[in-house]
Amino acid sequence: MALLPTENTFPIIFLLLTIFSLSKAELHAHYYDQTCPQLEKIVSETVLNASIHDPKVPARILRMFFHDCFIKGCDASILLDSTATNQAEKDGPPNISVQSFYVIDDAKAKLELACPGTVSCADILAITARDVVAMSGGPYWSVLKGRKDGRVSKASDTINLPAPTLNVDQLIQSFAKRGLGVKDMVTLSGGHTLGFSHCSSFEARVHNFSSLHDIDPRMNTNFALDLKNKCPKPNNNRNAGQFLDSTASVFDNDYYKQLLAGKGVFSSDQSLVGDYRTRRIVEAFARDQSLFFKEFAASMLKLGNLRGSNNGEVRLNCRFVN
Structure with a gap:
């Protein structure tokens, strides 16, 4: 028999709705201030070091971020490797030339030592995209954070990326x-x-x-x-x-x-x-x-x-x- 809500159940319902609302909350700049305060410093140092050794890194990282976000949102699905049963986005035709994934790997490895299981790969990619622009002479902005990493990555989805021949x-x-x-x-x-x-x-x-x-x-x-x-x-x-x-x-x-x-x-x-x-x-x-x-x-x-x-x-x- 289904229970009808009583006066005492409304606070519980309100609490559940509040929790759901928070889970859908907007991204914000201070998401990791308490859980991983070293985040920005670690990522920036990693990107700068990589760019010093390979001047192609800034353009590659910026393109990587665009290509990730254009397919089902900014969820780091472009970073997933292909498996025996699935060809991932990074192996789709438009992404074959996307490189420098090691920069994200390096930043992630350092962050796993500093604050394990805390920072998403999607947020790392968003921060690196900002950093490569700023260190190349472009604008700086506060990256909003709180993304989660997707579990699905399909090469077939890369057909939706804008081609260089579009009008x-x-x-x-x-x-x-x-x-x-x-x-x-x-x-x-x-x-x-x-x-x-x-x-x-x-x-x-x-x-x-x-x-x-x-x-x-x-x-x-x-x-x-x-x-x-x-x-x-x-x-x-x-x-x-x-x-x-x-x-x-x-x-x-x-x-x-x-x-x-x-x-x-x-x-x-x-x-x-x-x-x-x-x-x-x-x-x-x-x-x-x-x-x-x-x-x-x-x-x-x-x-x-x-x-x-x-x-x-x-x-x-x-x-x-x-």
Whole structure:
């Protein structure tokens, strides 16, 4: 026989609702202040040391964070290794070139010694993404924490990552599905100020682009010829490619200046100049780096707030579920 609530049961019901509400609470900057006060220092030192030894680390970590959050939220699912029965996200085609997972592994190992079983891999990744931007000359923001690590990672889900060939309509739609607006899309695209692309991601723009044009007519001619020389056909150099802006190791607004000059490497990047909805934002960021920095920090907070599974955990090893 079911029990009807009595006067004395309402406090219990209220308590249960409060506990459930707290479990769904928003992320906040001081989540680990009591349980792991050394967190930020340990992560920052790890990232700085790795970046000193490998200048490619900042761009790789920032890309890793984007690719993680765009698939079912920021839950560190990109860090999970494939198993005999499952191909994980990191082995999906768009993520084959994502590297430097060892940086997260190193930070996690140190944190497990300092505060065992406390800090999620998803929070570590969010902090490292902020740190690589700041140490490269970009903005600093307080990372909101409290994420849990997902237990599911499927390579097939990487088909949902925005490709470098998308047009503006497709980009807007992709970001909108994640609650991110047009300004967020243009702002986060500015993360390409750090980074390098292999020829495979843009060579179609400089070889037989269409029946009328050998190269993409939106491109600066001299820039296109330079890319064509770097990426000949056939191309036997798998490492050949192009930096995504002219100051690729510095986080700045040069990316937007390059777009206005017709020197966007990806078709998706260059498309931002050709649409009235996005061009005005590109122009504003090209004029005012401080504005770009302010908006980038705000959009990174929104991106980092994309939640993963409600049934997550704190992994003891970022490569494997507990």
